[in-house]
Amino acid sequence: MSASKMAMSNLEKILELVPLSPTSFVTKYLPAAPVGSKGTFGGTLVSQSLLASLHTVPLNFFPTSLHSYFIKGGDPRTKITYHVQNLRNGRNFIHKQVSAYQHDKLIFTSMILFAVQRSKEHDSLQHWETIPDLQGKQPDPRRYEEATSLFQKEVLDPQKLTRYASLSDRFQDAASMSKYVDAFQYGVMEYQFPKDMFYSARHTDELDYFVKVRPPITTVEHAGDESSLHKHHPYRIPKSITPENDARYNYVAFAYLSDSYLLLTIPYFHNLPLYCHSFSVSLDHTIYFHQLPHVNNWIYLKISNPRSHWDKHLVQGKYFDTQSGRIMASVSQEGYVVYGSERDIRAKF
Template sequence: MQTSKELIDLLDLKDLGENNFSGNSYTIGSPHVFGGQVLAQAVNAAYRTIPENRFLHSLHSYFLEAGDLTVPINYHVAEMRNGGSFSTRRVTASQHNKTIFIMAASFHQKEDGFEHQAILDPTIKQPEELLSWEDMLTQFGDLLPKSTRSFLSVKRPIEFKPVRVPNPMDPKDLPANEQVWFRLKGNHKNLDNRTKQEILTYISDYNVLNAAFNPNASAHNFGNTQTASLDHSMWFFRDFDFNDWMLFSAESPNAFGARGLAKGNIFTRDGKLVASFAQEGLLRPVRK
């Protein structure tokens, strides 16, 4: 999967009738289904039951079981409420007769109101100054740990450029934050708002837990720590497009008891705040 069209096709579920849908999976290098894929497919399912004049403004979800890459995921949408301004849906995802994921999502008709937003750091390095994951693989592939090299080798429809690149040969503790520029590959002109939100939801599950890892990066990494997304929430604010780089900016206020919390914002390159997110993940040291 290398282009936006392939990603859109992956997220576009098969309609089984009576608010039931089905979707397939694509690996990002993990033995289990990528959480961002399940999130985005659940958003696709919910949107199928929503009037055209309403847009997703928030979602709150829990990952209950690891997804199986080899069989379809079934999604059921329950219509919880249709009010004068808001519609609420509950989405349940299942495989092998077990619930693997649940999500509550709320949709709002457009209204006018007052505004303020967080400010994008004007001193942050720009994408042209940074190496992409593909660049890192090309330049340092032979020096990278096998697990990192394998992860970076997977073809993706998104290009990522981290603002800070740690040295895997000399790990050090780092500040509890993570900033990554990202850009969608392929032809992505004239995407509707629903599709853009589904894609952004998919991308939002990348890079999140790095912020929680960083303060203990000298001793802990994805190779010696069991990790999994436990929950994921998003709030959508302003319209946007994928014609330029966007910034994923996360910070971690806490890690304790084998769990780490990360939260943050997604900005356009010109500083428009389009979404915020929060996720708690499992960070369980592997006992030898």
């Protein structure tokens, strides 16, 4: 694998922050745009804002929710500066606000709630949405297929690619198409999509697929060289947070994952081919974390599209842990996505 392809899956490098002060950080590398887009990937902003805030809270606090807004399109040619503001420090909860700037202009903001980790002996009213049949489940090859091979069959097949080219000029560029393949094959996320993912003729209110993060991330709390208790007091503010030394990096990785192939799935619910939009931008992004997301295991995702109206589309996702069958996180995102008329898209395709 080439160095450039290896870099695509190096999440730590993609998200790495350099401290400017105890509450201010700047990206070490330029924020890349996703394939087919000119602006910074929204998942980068969401996950880096969470990573920046984690550098300002004690080790025994974990994120429980994140509410964010995309205010201005990110510029992939310029580094991003993040400022973390402390709103409230309590015994059980910490509230942070993170603001992201480029060219001295606010481009993104998030509010993040952290809760102290309870002891395992804590007993209270408990309920989890659960899919019992999911426990230990692997994607069924009769229904799901690895994203790279599915994309090559359902989009890059010469006859089908001609149809996509009638929708957008980007499908007439072989170099752009190779970037899609590389993103599926070498990117941070690995997908198992339903076989009708790219163009479904079914009338359905729900789409499901499997996803996981390729780079290894520890699930051991306070791992690494500083694992001894006298060095890693739970109220200590961490000097560094990496995939190797802090299990909370799973939340960061999940935040990155949660913005990928969520808004893009809107056509699936309307019997239209994916990638048929003419313009797309995220407006907001909300995550409720229900448990530590083990992102290196397959995650089962159920997506719905409750409302599409006047080019504003609401997409919601429920993410389930395939080891326990329990809900892991809930995500909502609204986007401004422009499509032509359904009749015209079908006529061209």
